[in-house]
Amino acid sequence: QVQLVQSGAEVKKPGASLKVSCKASGYTFNKYAIHWVRQAPGQRLEWMGWINAANGIPKYSQKFQGRVTITTDTSASTAYLELSSLRSEDTAVYFCARGFDVDSPKDAFDLWGQGTMVTVSS
């Protein structure tokens, strides 16, 4: 079954760091990209960055530059999102998504993980 399965919900204190995993199955992991998108309560989807699973090269939204790291473990068909210096505004559902046309403007996100709820609270 073609799917992305994410790690479970997290509760973090302000200033802490977060690491969310996204395990792919049912397709060749290194032929696609993995994007990370978050959605704060009642808000629009917000793109955070992506990684080319073929070469491991990431690209980040300027908004998160310096706080975000996206990596892959191709042997485990898994992508990871790390976000540091958490603040209350980072409370959101974090999604991973597969991009099917790597590094092309014709790309779209055709497969999504189930989402990981992250709550940042003291």
Next chain:
Amino acid sequence: DIQLTQSPSSLSASVGDRVTITCRASQRISSYLNWYQQKPGKAPELLIYVASTLHSGVSSRFSGSGSGTDFTLTISSLQPEDFATYYCQQRYSTPSFGQGTKLEIK
């Protein structure tokens, strides 16, 4: 960054209605515009990419059109399962999404 503005932000309609949602980009993005459907508590699902190409498995009652800065998503005959929030997304540059259009039952 390219801004996407959807209209309306919310819409009430009945089963069987034809509805149209628009998405306007802050600059020209050729045809690099995608549409997603999201139901409460769920991940988004791809409906249409490159403005008008129907994603595999998506009902033909969904269609998309447009290029440049103005795009539309049309649902030809609303079904109960279509009541959801719809987002446009551009891939011309750093990805961004519209604010969403919530489609509710009248």
